[in-house]
Each structure stands twice: as structure tokens, then as C-alpha cells.
Amino acid sequence: MMNLPGPAIAVRDLRVSRGGVEVLHGIDFEVPRGQVTGLLGPSGCGKTTLMRAIVGVQIVTGGEVTVLGRPAGDPSLRRSVGYSTQSPAVYRDLTVVENLRYFAAVLNAPRSDVDRVIEEVGLTDVAGQLGGTLSGGQLNRASLAVALLGSPELVVLDEPTVGLDPVLRQELWLLFQGMADRGVTLIVSSHVMDEAARCQRLIVMREGEILADDTPHDLREHTRTTDLEEAFLRLIEERTAA
Amino acid sequence: MNPAITLATARRILTQLRHDHRTVALMAFVPTLVIILLYYVIDDQRSFGAWAPILLCVFPFLVMFLVTSIATLRERTSGTLERLMATPLGKLDLLLGYGIAFGLMACVQVAIALAVSLTWLGFDLAGPLWSLVLIALLNALLGTALGLLCSAFARSEFQAVQFMPVVMIPQLLLGGILVPRDQMATVLEWVSNVLPMSYAIEGMKVVVMNGELGGEFWRDVAIVAGSALLALVLGAATLRRRTP
Numbered sequence: 324m325m326n327l328p329g330p331a332i333a334v335r336d337l338r339v340s341r342g343g344v345e346v347l348h349g350i351d352f353e354v355p356r357g358q359v360t361g362l363l364g365p366s367g368c369g370k371t372t373l374m375r376a377i378v379g380v381q382i383v384t385g386g387e388v389t390v391l392g393r394p395a396g397d398p399s400l401r402r403s404v405g406y407s408t409q410s411p412a413v414y415r416d417l418t419v420v421e422n423l424r425y426f427a428a429v430l431n432a433p434r435s436d437v438d439r440v441i442e443e444v445g446l447t448d449v450a451g452q453l454g455g456t457l458s459g460g461q462l463n464r465a466s467l468a469v470a471l472l473g474s475p476e477l478v479v480l481d482e483p484t485v486g487l488d489p490v491l492r493q494e495l496w497l498l499f500q501g502m503a504d505r506g507v508t509l510i511v512s513s514h515v516m517d518e519a520a521r522c523q524r525l526i527v528m529r530e531g532e533i534l535a536d537d538t539p540h541d542l543r544e545h546t547r548t549t550d551l552e553e554a555f556l557r558l559i560e561e562r563t564a565a
Numbered sequence: 566m567n568p569a570i571t572l573a574t575a576r577r578i579l580t581q582l583r584h585d586h587r588t589v590a591l592m593a594f595v596p597t598l599v600i601i602l603l604y605y606v607i608d609d610q611r612s613f614g615a616w617a618p619i620l621l622c623v624f625p626f627l628v629m630f631l632v633t634s635i636a637t638l639r640e641r642t643s644g645t646l647e648r649l650m651a652t653p654l655g656k657l658d659l660l661l662g663y664g665i666a667f668g669l670m671a672c673v674q675v676a677i678a679l680a681v682s683l684t685w686l687g688f689d690l691a692g693p694l695w696s697l698v699l700i701a702l703l704n705a706l707l708g709t710a711l712g713l714l715c716s717a718f719a720r721s722e723f724q725a726v727q728f729m730p731v732v733m734i735p736q737l738l739l740g741g742i743l744v745p746r747d748q749m750a751t752v753l754e755w756v757s758n759v760l761p762m763s764y765a766i767e768g769m770k771v772v773v774m775n776g777e778l779g780g781e782f783w784r785d786v787a788i789v790a791g792s793a794l795l796a797l798v799l800g801a802a803t804l805r806r807r808t809p
Contacts (some may be wrong), residue, residue, distance in 0.1 A: 381807060412643060413645065415583045429574075430653065
């Protein structure tokens with residue numbers, strides 16, 4: 324599927340309601356292959372819901388989500404899409420290695436992958452520790468490591484760098500970029516604007532709508548600011564003025 | 566379904582248990598301790614012979630029901646279930662994984678209780694040993710399956726624990742332990758007829774009392790096994806790949 328033409332993700336008029344309230348109001352966008360796309364917006368703007376829809380675990384009310392040329396959630400995608408939720412989804416009563424061994428078995432990934440991903444997220448020192456004894460940031464990275472197992476073509480990461488020290492954050496972004504250079508598509512959400520500059524493409528969301536879908540450079544040009552936080556404010560102003 | 570994934574899941578659950586020594590100790594020894602206590606409370610070999618099989622029936626069911634409902638609820642609330650539902654893991658892989666892992670625990674539980682009962686407590690078994698183990702195991706499986714099913718209707722661990730008396734007590738009261746089933750009011754007998762535990766207790770009584778494994782015994786076995794299977798399938802139906 325690697326060389327298929329077309330975008331990695333195509334979303335058409337996506338509508339999602341949660342608890343009787345519409346949280347995504349007819350969203351359209353495409354995500355190109357082999358790039359890191361940032362999904363930015365304040366907490367509660369619908370980032371997580373959108374990511375769940377892309378992975379195919381969200382019940383949607385309308386619209387279409389196509390992932391790697393197939394409808395989102397298609398059984399054939401379950402091995403090629405890596406997903407890490409915002410709250411760490413790993414077993415607290417298993418060690419890091421045991422967690423990864425289990426998920427590697429489920430994904431039919433080679434056993435050597437376990438050591439590779441532990442190294443990639445920098446958890447080698449605590450690999451034998453139980454999940455429950457890790458710090459929040461370490462637990463988050465253990466959960467992220469699961470999404471890197473096997474050879475996913477698309478990796479969906481919900482706020483993977485929250486609460487990490489700057490050095491680690493830098494390392495993870497280098498890792499993401501390295502994966503994109505190998506042709507993997509990544510979609511990474513964040514509510515921290517300073518992470519935006521590290522993406523090749525940005526989707527800016529607010530209240531269930533897309534404010535902008537651009538490269539960081541064009542976004543700065545368009546809003547005539549050098550700061551992305553500023554750009555975000557400018558976009559909101561434009562919206563309310565229009 | 567994929568046997569490799571099912572076994573990996575069973576192994577993962579057993580590894581989780583291995584890290585939790587206290588739970589393992591409780592699962593392994595509590596039934597035996599209660600049976601020993603019962604022996605000294607009753608202090609009469611004949612009545613003990615009537616009660617022991619019931620405990621051997623009830624315990625695997627009770628413990629597996631509780632452990633499974635809490636464990637699956639944890640999977641649901643911790644996000645690991647959502648993660649697994651986005652992988653090639655089949656719903657039955659997960660359910661059977663739990664069935665296998667806790668089934669093995671049930672074997673250990675029953676083995677210890679039986680060893681103590683048969684040697685120290687002078688418990689007499691009329692039928693062959695395997696038939697008792699079969700019934701106890703099916704009961705454990707039934708508990709696992711019902712635990713899985715009930716956990717789908719519980720939002721919190723508090724609720725999950727409350728399901729235990731709901732599922733357990735009617736089955737015990739109507740299972741022919743206190744009052745023989747054919748002496749109950751007609752309506753209660755009907756209810757008793759559709760509760761799987763009634764057949765498990767009946768089967769266990771056959772094994773312990775007269776040891777004649779005729780058609781009735783196999784009918785009991787088939788009903789308990791069928792109920793466990795039905796509960797597993799219903800449990801699988803409550804696992805959703807997509808959630809609101």
C-alpha cells in the first residue's frame with residue numbers, strides 16, 4: 324500500500340456527536356503521506372474525537388474518513404495504523420517489556436521490535452519496571468512505544484509529548500521526523516503552540532471546526548505574524564470578523 | 566480469531582496475576598480455608614459430604630465472576646480495550662484469553678481444595694475424579710463468561726462488585742441447596758430450571774453421591790457448558806470496536 328497514490332487520510336464532511344452534542348461540525352481535510360502533520364487547538368476543540376474517527380474507534384454521525392485508501396476502521400488497516408491515546412493505555416500491572424511483548428504478539432510484530440521501540444522512546448533504564456511505578460511522562464512514553472511497534476504506515480499520536488522535559492521532547496520530535504523521512508505518515512496532536520513549528524503541515528482547530536490547514540511557513544505569512552500563538556489569535560479574529 | 570493472539574492474551578493475563586501475589590494467594594487458598602472451616606463447623610462427616618460439593622461448585626464460579634468482571638472493567642476504563650480494538654485482536658481472542666487464564670487459576674483452586682478435602686478431611690468421592698474437575702472447570706468458565714457479560718453493564722468497579730450478589734444469590738437460593746428444587750413453588754421451580762447453576766449443583770451431587778455418570782450427568786454438563794458458551798458470545802457482542 325506504500326506506493327498507492329492519494330493522501331494518507333481524506334476526511335469529507337465529518338460530523339460527530341458525543342453525548343447528544345455535535346462536537347465536529349462537518350470537517351474536510353487531507354493529510355499528505357510521509358509528513359508530520361500537527362493537529363493543534365485548545366483542549367476540548369475536538370482533536371481527540373477527530374483522531375478516534377481516523378483510527379476507526381469513534382461512532383460518527385456523518386461524512387467519510389478514508390485512511391490509506393480504505394474506510395477508517397477497516398480490518399485491513401488494524402496492522403498498518405499505530406495509535407496512542409492521550410491517557411496512557413498500557414497495563415499498570417505489567418512491566419514495560421511485558422506490555423510491549425504482548426502488543427507485539429497481537430500485532431504480529433517481530434520480537435526484536437520490543438527492544439527497538441523501548442530504545443526509541445528512551446525507556447531502556449526502566450524497561451523492567453511495572454507500569455504502575457513509572458512517572459506520568461514515562462508511562463506516556465510506554466504507551467507511545469506501543470504505537471511504534473510493527474511497521475505502521477500511519478501513526479496517530481494524541482498529545483504524545485505532554486509533561487516531558489525539553490530534551491526528551493526534542494528527541495521524540497527527531498524520531499517522528501525520522502519516521503516521516505522513511506515514508507511513515509504521522510498525525511500528532513498538541514495544545515502547545517511551540518510544537519507547531521516542528522511539523523510540515525498544521526491543522527488548526529477550534530470548537531469542532533478547522534481554522535487553518537497550511538504549512539507553518541504559509542500560516543505565518545498569511546496571518547502576518549512570526550509567532551504561531553499570535554497566528555492562532557489572528558485566525559480566531561478573522562473568523563469572528565467574517 | 567487467531568490462536569496465537571488468544572494464547573498471547575492468556576499469557577499476558579497470567580503475567581499480570583504473577584505480579585499480584587496477594588490475589589493469587591487469595592484465589593488459591595480461600596476456597597480451601599472455607600471448606601476446612603465448614604468441616605469443623607458442621608462437625609459431622611455425612612452433612613459435610615453433602616455440603617462440600619456445593620462449595621466446590623460455588624467457589625470457582627464466584628471467584629472467577631468477580632475477578633473477570635473487575636479485570637475487564639479495568640480494560641475498559643484504562644483505555645487498553647480501545648487500543649486492543651484498534652488492533653487485529655478478535656473479540657473472542659480476548660474473551661477466550663480470559664477464559665483460559667482464569668480457567669487455569671480455577672484448576673489450581675480446585676486441585677488444592679480437593680487435595681485437602683480428600684486427604685485431611687476424609688471427603689468421599691463416589692464418581693471419578695475427572696468428572697468433578699470437569700464440573701468445577703465448567704463452573705469457572707461460566708463465572709468468567711458471566712463476569713465478562715456483567716462488566717459491560719457496570720460503569721465503575723463499585724457497580725461491578727454489586728452485580729455479584731445479583732447474579733450469585735438467586736442462583737444459590739434457587740439451586741436446590743436449601744430446598745430441593747422439586748419442592749419449590751412452581752414459578753420458582755421454573756426460574757430454577759433456567760439458571761445454569763442449578764444444573765452445575767445437580768451434576769456435582771451426582772459425582773459426589775452416587776458416581777453414576779449417566780444421561781442426566783451429561784445433560785447437566787451440556788447445559789452448563791452451553792450456558793457458558795452463550796454468555797461468552799453475548800459478552801463478545803458487548804465489546805464494540807467503535808464507541809460513542
